[in-house]
Amino acid sequence: MTQQTQKKIFDFILLKRVFVFAKPYAGRFYVSIVLAIVLALFSPVRPLLINYTLKKVNTPVDDVGKLLHFLFVITAIQIGFLVVETATKFVFAYSTSWLGNKVVKDIRVKVFEKILHLNLRQFDKTPIGTLTTRTINDIEAVNDIFAEGFIPIIADFLSVLAILCAMVYTDWRLTLICLIPFPLLIVATYLFKESVNKSFIAVRNAIASLNAFVQEHISGIQIIQAFTAEKREMKKFVQINKRHRDANIEAIFAYSVFFPVVEIILAISMGLLVWFAARNALHLSSTQATTITGNIVSFTLLLNMLFRPLRVIADKFNVLQMGMVAAERVLLVLDNQDELKEDASAREQMISGNISFDKVVFSYEKDRAVLKEISFSIPQGQTMAIVGHTGSGKSTIINLINRLYQHQQGVISIDGIPVEKISVKSLRSQIAVVLQDVFLFSGSIIDNVTLRDQSITKEKVIEAAKMIGIHDFIESLPGGYEYNVQERGATLSTGQRQLLSFLRALLFNPAILILDEATSSVDSNTEKLIQHAIEVLTQGRTSIVIAHRLSTIRKAQKIIVLDDGRLIEQGTHEELVRGQGQYAKMIAAQLKKDGD
Numbered sequence: 001m002t003q004q005t006q007k008k009i010f011d012f013i014l015l016k017r018v019f020v021f022a023k024p025y026a027g028r029f030y031v032s033i034v035l036a037i038v039l040a041l042f043s044p045v046r047p048l049l050i051n052y053t054l055k056k057v058n059t060p061v062d063d064v065g066k067l068l069h070f071l072f073v074i075t076a077i078q079i080g081f082l083v084v085e086t087a088t089k090f091v092f093a094y095s096t097s098w099l100g101n102k103v104v105k106d107i108r109v110k111v112f113e114k115i116l117h118l119n120l121r122q123f124d125k126t127p128i129g130t131l132t133t134r135t136i137n138d139i140e141a142v143n144d145i146f147a148e149g150f151i152p153i154i155a156d157f158l159s160v161l162a163i164l165c166a167m168v169y170t171d172w173r174l175t176l177i178c179l180i181p182f183p184l185l186i187v188a189t190y191l192f193k194e195s196v197n198k199s200f201i202a203v204r205n206a207i208a209s210l211n212a213f214v215q216e217h218i219s220g221i222q223i224i225q226a227f228t229a230e231k232r233e234m235k236k237f238v239q240i241n242k243r244h245r246d247a248n249i250e251a252i253f254a255y256s257v258f259f260p261v262v263e264i265i266l267a268i269s270m271g272l273l274v275w276f277a278a279r280n281a282l283h284l285s286s287t288q289a290t291t292i293t294g295n296i297v298s299f300t301l302l303l304n305m306l307f308r309p310l311r312v313i314a315d316k317f318n319v320l321q322m323g324m325v326a327a328e329r330v331l332l333v334l335d336n337q338d339e340l341k342e343d344a345s346a347r348e349q350m351i352s353g354n355i356s357f358d359k360v361v362f363s364y365e366k367d368r369a370v371l372k373e374i375s376f377s378i379p380q381g382q383t384m385a386i387v388g389h390t391g392s393g394k395s396t397i398i399n400l401i402n403r404l405y406q407h408q409q410g411v412i413s414i415d416g417i418p419v420e421k422i423s424v425k426s427l428r429s430q431i432a433v434v435l436q437d438v439f440l441f442s443g444s445i446i447d448n449v450t451l452r453d454q455s456i457t458k459e460k461v462i463e464a465a466k467m468i469g470i471h472d473f474i475e476s477l478p479g480g481y482e483y484n485v486q487e488r489g490a491t492l493s494t495g496q497r498q499l500l501s502f503l504r505a506l507l508f509n510p511a512i513l514i515l516d517e518a519t520s521s522v523d524s525n526t527e528k529l530i531q532h533a534i535e536v537l538t539q540g541r542t543s544i545v546i547a548h549r550l551s552t553i554r555k556a557q558k559i560i561v562l563d564d565g566r567l568i569e570q571g572t573h574e575e576l577v578r579g580q581g582q583y584a585k586m587i588a589a590q591l592k593k594d595g596d
Contacts, residue, residue, distance in 0.1 A: 014324060014327065014328060014331070015150075015324065017327075017331060018103075018142065018145060018324075018327045018331075021103045021106055021107055022099060022103050022146070024102075024106070025099055025102050025103070028095055028098060028099050028102075029099060029151075031095055032092060032095045032096050032099060032151050033151065033154070035088060035091060035092040035095065035155075036092065036151060036152075036154050036155035036158060037158060038088060039085070039088055039089060039092060039155055039158075039159065040155060040158030040159045040161065040162045041162055042081075042084075042085045042088065043159045043162050043163050043166075043305055044162055044163050044165070044166030044167075044302060044305070045081060045085075046078065046081065046082070046085075046301070047166065047297075047298040047299075047301035047302045047305065048166055048170070048298060049074065049077065049078060049081075050078075050294075050297060050298055050301065051170060051294040051295060051297065051298035052074075052294075053071070053074050054294035054297055054298075055294045056070060056074075057071070092155070096146050096147050096148075096151050096152065097143075097146075097147045099146045099147075099151075100142075100143035100144070100145070100146035100147040101143060101147075103142065103143070103146060104139055104140060104142055104143045107139050107142060107330060108135060108139050110334060111134065111135050111139060111330060111333055111334060112135060114333055114334055114336065115131060115135070115333070117339050117340070118336060118338060118339060119338045119339060119340055119404075119405065119406070120399070120404050120405060121338070121364060121405065122336065122338050128212070128215050128216070130208055130211070130212050131333070132211050132212075132215060133207060133208040133211045133212075134329055134330055134333050137204075137207055137208075137211070137326075138204075138326035138327075138329050138330050139326070139330055140326075141204075141322055141323050141325075141326035141327075142323055142326055142327050142330060143323075144319045144320070144322070144323040145320060145323035145324065145327065148316055148319045148320075149316060149317075149319050149320030149323050150320055152316055153313065153316050153317060153320060156309035156310075156312070156313045156316065157309075157313075159305075159309050160306060160309055160310065160313075163302050163305055163306045164306070166302060167299065167302050167306075170295055170298060170299065170302075171295050171299070173276075174273060174276065174277070174295060174299055177272050177273065177276045178269045178272060178273050178299065178303060179269075180268075180269075180272055181265045181268040181269050181272075182265075184261075184265055184268075185262065185265045185310065188258060188261045188262065188265070189258075189310070189313070189314040192254055192255075192257075192258040192314050193314045193317055193318055195250070195251075195254040196251050196254045196255070196314075196315070196318045197318050197321050197322075198250075199247050199248070199250040199251035199254065200247075200251060200318060200321070200322045200325075201322075201325065202243070202246075202247035202250070203244065203247040203248055203251065204322065204325065204326070206240065206243045206244035206247055207244065209240050209243070209244075210240055210241065210244060213236070213237060213240055214237075217233055217237075255315075258314070259311065262307060262310070262311050265307075266303065266304070266307045269303055269307075270300065270303060273296065273299055273300070273303065274296070277295070277296045340403060340406060340424060341406075342423065342424060343420045343421060345421055346420065346421055346422060346423045346424075347421065347422070347423060347426075348422075348423050348425075348426040349415075349417060349421075349422045349423070349426055349427075350430075350511075351414050351415050351422070351427070351430050351511050351512070352380045352415050352511060352542075353378075353380040353381065353414070353415075353511045353512050353541065353542030354377070354378070354379060354380045354414065354415050354416065354542070355377065355378040355401065355412075355413075355414055355512070355542060355544075356376075356377040356378075356411075356412070356413045356414075356416075357374050357375055357376050357377070357397075357410065357411075357412055358375050358410055358411040358412075358413070359373045359374070359375055359409065359410040359411075360373070360374045360375070360400065360407050360409065360410035360411070360412055361373060361374075361407065361408050361409035361410055362396060362400060362405065362407040362408055362409075363408060364405075369565055370393050370396050370565050371393045371396055371397070371400075371407070371565050372564075372565045372566050373409075373410065373566075374393070374397070374410070374562075374565075374566070374567050375410075375567065376558075376560050376567060376570060378542055378544070378558065379542075380542055381540055381541065381542060382542060382543075382557040382558060383538050383542075383543040383544075383545060383555065383556045383557055383558075384543070384544050384545070384556055384557070384558040384559070384560065385544075385545045385546075385547060385552070385553045385556035385558070385559045385560075386544065386545070386546045386559075386560055386562065387546075387547075387548070387553060387559060387560075387561050387562070387583065387586060388561055388562035388563055389563065391564075392562035392563055392564060392565065393562050393565045394516075394546045394562060395516060395546065397544075397562075398433065398514045398516060398544060398546065400412055401414075401419070401431065401512070401514065401544070402427060402428050402431045402433065402514070403419055403424055403427060403428070414427075414512075429508070430510055430511045430512065431510050431511070431512045431513075431514065432504075432505035432506075432508050432510035432512070432513050432514065432537075433505070433514045433516065434498070434501045434502055434505050434513075434514070434515045434516065435501070435516045436516055438489065438494075438497040438498055438500070438501040439488060439489075440485045440488060440489030440492070440497055440500065441487075442484070442485070442486055442487040442488075443484065443485070444479075444481065444482045444483060444484055444485075445474060445477070445480075445481050445482070445483050445485060445500065446458060446461055446481040446482065448485060448489075448500060448504065449461060449500055449503045449504040449507055450504075450507060451504070453508075456507055458481065460507065461481065461503070461507060462481070464503055464506045464507050465503055467506065467536050468499070468502055468503060468506060468529075468532060468533040468536045468537070469529055469532050469533070470499045470500075470502075470503060470529065470533070473496070473499065485497075485500075495529075495530070498530060499529060499530065499533065502530065502533040502534075502537060503533075505537060506533075506536065506537055510541065511541060511542065512541065512542045512543070512544070513537055513538060513541045513542070513543040513544070514543075514544045515534065515543065515544070515545045515546065515547070516546045531552075534552070548590070550587060550590055550591070553573065554573040556572075556573070557572065558570065558571070558572065559571065559572065559573060559576055559583065561576070561581070561582050561583045561586075563582060568581070568582055569581050569582060569583050
């Protein structure tokens with residue numbers, strides 16, 4: 001965290017943006033402010049009542065009955081006031097926490113919605129753990145701005161002001177004597193605030209690093225174990241965890257020093273109070289002595305009440321600061337404009353599946369083109385295979401068709417309409433993608449293949465499963481269609497996950513089907529099922545197939561060959577083999593490998 005970021009903590013524009021989220025709950029916010037003022041006014045009441053009681057009791061009276069009645073009444077008032085004050089504190093604490101949690105809920109929804117619509121390149125360069133920290137930890141810290149920060153600090157400041165006024169009203173000289181050590185308290189509070197603030201920032205950064213590291217390494221646990229890298233990765237984790245621990249220890253050390261210092265300063269104030277009162281009592285009359293006795297008792301209570309908020313106000317200020325730092329990070333996510341921009345003229349459009357690329361240029365990074373003036377077309381209902389070496393741009397083409405990325409030059413059109421003129425929701429709802437690395441969410445099979453679309457009934461799922469020949473496989477699992485596949489489909493084989501992805505694609509009845517290495521890494525028996533599923537899926541649909549297996553490629557009506565982002569050949573399997581170009585060499589190499 002830079003020094004510039006620390007200075008922005010007091011940015012009122014940032015604070016104003018945070019409070020925009022509290023606007024729907026303005027009534028509860030104003031109630032909290034009013035309660036803060038009421039509690040501040042309540043603070044000195046009990047010490048002043050005690051002072052009044054002592055003066056009244058120490059005054060000579062003729063009627064003991066009246067004195068007892070007075071004591072009974074004043075005690076009842078004290079008890080009643082204590083009940084009212086406690087109830088008010090409860091309502092205040094509940095209101096601020098309620099407000100904070102409502103705001104957190106709304107912000108978390110907006111952040112997650114924002115993340116869902118960010119361009120994929122954001123996830124290419126931002127660790128998932130970092131975004132997880134923004135969505136969970138940082139947003140939770142924003143709650144502290146309301147529950148423990150801004151409003152409670154206002155309440156504490158008003159309480160301190162009310163107590164000081166009560167002290168000056170009671171005895172201004174005693175007040176000045178008791179406030180002599182306050183410069184020490186101000187210095188100690190400032191040093192504590194700066195120390196803890198620095199530690200909290202380090203803790204926040206360490207948490208983000210921990211989340212990113214753990215997320216990445218749990219996802220890649222198979223690689224770590226396969227290459228016996230546990231010790232090396234553990235060493236990295238220990239280093240990151242050590243930074244987190246050291247930052248927390250620095251904060252603990254600051255607390256351990258600050259609170260005893262506050263107690264010492266309070267003791268000095270109390271000592272000065274007793275010294276000054278005792279010194280003056282020697283020269284006072286009995287009536288004046290009665291007055292000073294009441295003042296000493298009330299001042300003792302007032303001083304303790306004065307130091308109580310001062311002990312925690314620095315801590316609350318740090319909480320506010322960290323809440324603001326977290327809010328700034330969260331707002332950076334909300335301010336991210338790297339979203340796919342919808343053209344103003346984009347409309348919902350039913351598509352048939354005629355796809356055309358005309359001199360399309362695309363790059364993930366500036367000056368590093370991945371696709372270089374690619375041109376081809378696919379008629380409706382036909383299948384086109386894309387072949388090429390790794391990194392030639394095959395997957396990029398399919399990412400551009402469903403607008404996961406936006407091309408920089410050229411025209412991509414479907415049914416003669418540029419894809420920018422078709423709404424993203426309409427476009428993607430008519431395209432199904434089956435990837436090599438199938439992602440399944442933790443939950444039942446039926447939830448994974450329908451993606452919780454309520455319009456897709458279980459009967460429809462079963463019918464589709466029978467069409468592609470996987471109904472018996474699903475029924476063989478414990479619970480059948482309700483079988484829990486666990487996170488990322490960990491309880492299923494690669495081929496089984498692949499088959500479920502075909503079922504998912506069929507259920508959404510797409511006009512365009514995209515298969516990205518969908519037949520790789522599976523055994524021969526599973527491949528037969530997959531080949532059958534492909535035949536069912538591609539029937540009557542425009543299909544784009546990225547594959548290395550000859551059995552999959554040669555069935556395509558058209559094949560395009562990519563090399564270093566350029567389209568170097570296109571035609572049917574027979575035409576390309578006769579041409580003795582790059583495709584023919586690739587097929588010959590594969591046939592030789594299969595023959596060996």
